[in-house]
Structures are given as C-alpha cells and as structure tokens.
Amino acid sequence: MSSTPKSIIRVGILGYGYATATFHAPLIDAVPSLELVAISSSNAAKVHADWPHLQVCSTPEELIARADIDLIVIPTPNDTHHALAAKSLSAGKHVVVDKPFTLNTAEALDLIARAKTAQKLLSVFHNRRWVADFLTVQKLLASGQLGRITHFESHFDRFRPEVRQRWREGAGLGSGLWYDLGSHLLDQAICLFGMPQTIYLDRALQRDGAQTDDWFHATLAYGTLRVILHASMLVAHEGPRFIIHGTQGSYTKEGIDPQEDVLKAGLRPGDEDWGIDKTMGRLDVMRGTWMQHSQVPNERGDYTRYYAAIRDAILHGAPNPVPATEALQVMQLLDAGILSASEGRLVKL
Incomplete structure (x- = not known):
C-alpha cells in the first residue's frame, strides 16, 4: 500500500443513515488527523442538523469524484458495498x-484484488473487536x-418485537440478523480461535410480519471445542453475553458494551x-482442591481505536486494523452458514 505524505486525512462518508450518524461520523470526528469534510445524502437538511459545517454531496458518485478526499467510508446497505x-478504489481512494x-465471498475477493492493484488501504469496520x-x-x-477451552458461547440478544421499516429488516439481499449481528460474532470467534472445521446454522423468522431472519443459532466446531453463536430479536430479559467453560473453570458475563447506547444518546x-x-x-476456577469464585473487571472499550489505527496505517504504514483478508474469512463463514441453513446440514470448511 502506498503511503500518503499528508499529515491530515480528509474523509468522506457515503450516506447518512443510522450507522453514519451513530458510529462513523462521531468516531472519525474524535480522532486527531482525521478530518470529516463531506457526506453524500439526498437530505442535506438532515446532515446539517447534526453537522452544520459539513459539505453535502447529492450522490455517492459526486463525493467519490472529489479530488480532495483521501478516505471513503461506506456504511450503506449491504447490497451496495461492492459497487x-x-x-x-478505482478513483484512487482508501x-x-x-x-x-x-x-458473498466472490465480491470480497474481487475488492481485495482491486485494492491490491490500486495500492490503497481496504479495511472493514468490525468495530466490536474494541468492546469492553x-x-x-x-x-x-x-x-x-x-x-x-471446551465450550464458548456468545450471545447478541435484543427485544425488538416490532418489525421496523428499514433495509436491515426487509426482504432484500444482505438483510437479516445473520448478516447484521452474525458478522460481529463470527469475527470475534475467528479472532479468538481461527477458522473452524465445520459450521451448522439454524435461522428463523419469528416475529409477526418478519421478512428476513430475526433469530439464529450457529455451532462452530474446533476439534473438541464447540463455539455457539446466538442472536434473537425476542429476548426481553437478556441472559449472559458470554459463557465459557474450560478444563480448569468457567466464566460468565452479562450485559453489553455501552458504547453504542452512549453514542445513540448523543454523547461523544x-x-x-x-x-x-x-x-x-464471574470467574470460577479450580485452585488445587477448591473452587475460587471472583469477579472480573472489564477492560476499557474504545471504538475510536479502529479509526486511530486506520489513520496510522495510511499516514505511517502501520498495520491495517481489520485487513480485507480477515473480513474475507467472515464472508466465507457467512456463506457456509447460509448453505448449512438452506440444506439443513453440517458444512465442512
């Protein structure tokens, strides 16, 4: 990847939906040497209500064509990511x-090849690597x-019984909980354990009026280890976020990282x-012949570490925080899961 001799990276974001307003714009704005200069949107008033100083381009193509933009961020509907x-990348942007x-995997491979040809950074916003x-x-x-470790269970449950009118919950390509929250849980599992040997996915439409999957349960096999990934939109009282069992003890953790809720509330x-x-x-560990029970304080989460690493990768040649090749592995598991669910069978990788 070619380096940029600038001290400031000028950033443009395509679209002003939930992901831009809640995550990308505030996080970029908080990182020194990243300057958010423009957003593409058909509703300039909506953008200016939150960011009055930003320039608004009426189309993504108009923003992409700007010579003063170094980095383009794409938090648009999933079926538009590749195009x-x-x-x-063709316009010479990170x-x-x-x-x-x-x-799917084919689209991911194509973008990886394009980024290599263009010698530009290509990264994927797997922000939940930086949760507490x-x-x-x-x-x-x-x-x-x-x-x-013999059993690892990771849940991402919510209570949203009403189907909302948005693309994530519609019937279009790339919608549904497996793509949305499954990608987070898969990325975390890969970070911890690498790629599994097999995957089995069950997914369902459980809410009244559901148009796409709003429940899934995936089992990933790693030799004797089983990794369970689960998400639902109909869990009124959330159970543990993590359940981990090993040959010397267990760990359980309830609750969810607060950064998204804090950002939604307008804090920065x-x-x-x-x-x-x-x-x-809670940690329960064998100490000789007795079981020790203790509480485990959390590490401090920080989504801004992703964009700080993006800055350092572009300006100083530091490692890409989430290389596209790592995101490719998530796509391979998403694809394998869809095949498993459609055919009702275990899929070997």
Whole structure:
C-alpha cells in the first residue's frame, strides 16, 4: 500500500443513515488527523442538523469524484458495498467498508484484488473487536486460567418485537440478523480461535410480519471445542453475553458494551466514562482442591481505536486494523452458514 505524505486525512462518508450518524461520523470526528469534510445524502437538511459545517454531496458518485478526499467510508446497505467500494478504489481512494464486507465471498475477493492493484488501504469496520467484554475475554483466554477451552458461547440478544421499516429488516439481499449481528460474532470467534472445521446454522423468522431472519443459532466446531453463536430479536430479559467453560473453570458475563447506547444518546468519545462496562463477569476456577469464585473487571472499550489505527496505517504504514483478508474469512463463514441453513446440514470448511 502506498503511503500518503499528508499529515491530515480528509474523509468522506457515503450516506447518512443510522450507522453514519451513530458510529462513523462521531468516531472519525474524535480522532486527531482525521478530518470529516463531506457526506453524500439526498437530505442535506438532515446532515446539517447534526453537522452544520459539513459539505453535502447529492450522490455517492459526486463525493467519490472529489479530488480532495483521501478516505471513503461506506456504511450503506449491504447490497451496495461492492459497487461503491469498487468505484472508490478505482478513483484512487482508501476505503473503509462497514460490516459485513460484501454479500458473498466472490465480491470480497474481487475488492481485495482491486485494492491490491490500486495500492490503497481496504479495511472493514468490525468495530466490536474494541468492546469492553470482548477485550476482557481475549485477556482472560490468553491468561490460560480456564485451562483448555471446551465450550464458548456468545450471545447478541435484543427485544425488538416490532418489525421496523428499514433495509436491515426487509426482504432484500444482505438483510437479516445473520448478516447484521452474525458478522460481529463470527469475527470475534475467528479472532479468538481461527477458522473452524465445520459450521451448522439454524435461522428463523419469528416475529409477526418478519421478512428476513430475526433469530439464529450457529455451532462452530474446533476439534473438541464447540463455539455457539446466538442472536434473537425476542429476548426481553437478556441472559449472559458470554459463557465459557474450560478444563480448569468457567466464566460468565452479562450485559453489553455501552458504547453504542452512549453514542445513540448523543454523547461523544472522550467522556470520562467512555468505554467503561461496569457489569463485571464471574470467574470460577479450580485452585488445587477448591473452587475460587471472583469477579472480573472489564477492560476499557474504545471504538475510536479502529479509526486511530486506520489513520496510522495510511499516514505511517502501520498495520491495517481489520485487513480485507480477515473480513474475507467472515464472508466465507457467512456463506457456509447460509448453505448449512438452506440444506439443513453440517458444512465442512
């Protein structure tokens, strides 16, 4: 990837939906040496209500064509990711694509090849690598306190019984919970354990009027280890976020990282309590002949670490925080899961 001799990276974002307003715009604005200069939207008033100083381009193509933009961020509907990223790379821009990377493995491979040809950074916004609970789990597993891990369970449950009129819950390509939350859980599993040997996915439409999957349960096999990934839109009282069992003990953690809710409330990174998850996990570990019970404080989460790493990768040649090749693995598992669910069978990888 070619380096950029600038000290400031000028950023443009395509679209002003939930992901842009809640995540990308505030996070980019909070990172030094990233300058958010433009957003493409057909509703300039909506953008200016939140960001009065930003320039608004009426179409993605208009923004992509601007010579003063170094980095394009693509948090648009999933079925547009490939086309918009391809146009951005062809225009000589660095590119960040929201998760999931694309609709399928073939599209992901094509973008990886285009980025290599263009010698531009291509990264995917798997922001939940920087949440408090996952960072805590990473540290705990690295410590070896649980011994050999035999069971890892990761839930992302919500209570949203009403089907909302938005593309994520419609019947279009790339919609549904498996693409939306499944990509987060798969990315975290790969970070911890690598690629599994097999995957089995069951998914369903459970809410009244559901047009796409709003429940899934996936099992990933790693030798004797089983990884369970589960999400539902009909869980009124959330159970544990993580359940981990090993040959020396267990860990459970309830609650969810607060950063999204804080951003939705209009608060910004840098606040004193930013990234702090006060709900500690429970650790039960054998110490000789007795079981020790303790609470585990959480590491501090921080989504801005993703964009700080993007800045350093472009300006200084530091590692890409989420290379497209890693996001490709998530796409391979999303594809394998869809095949498993459609044919009702275990899929070998």
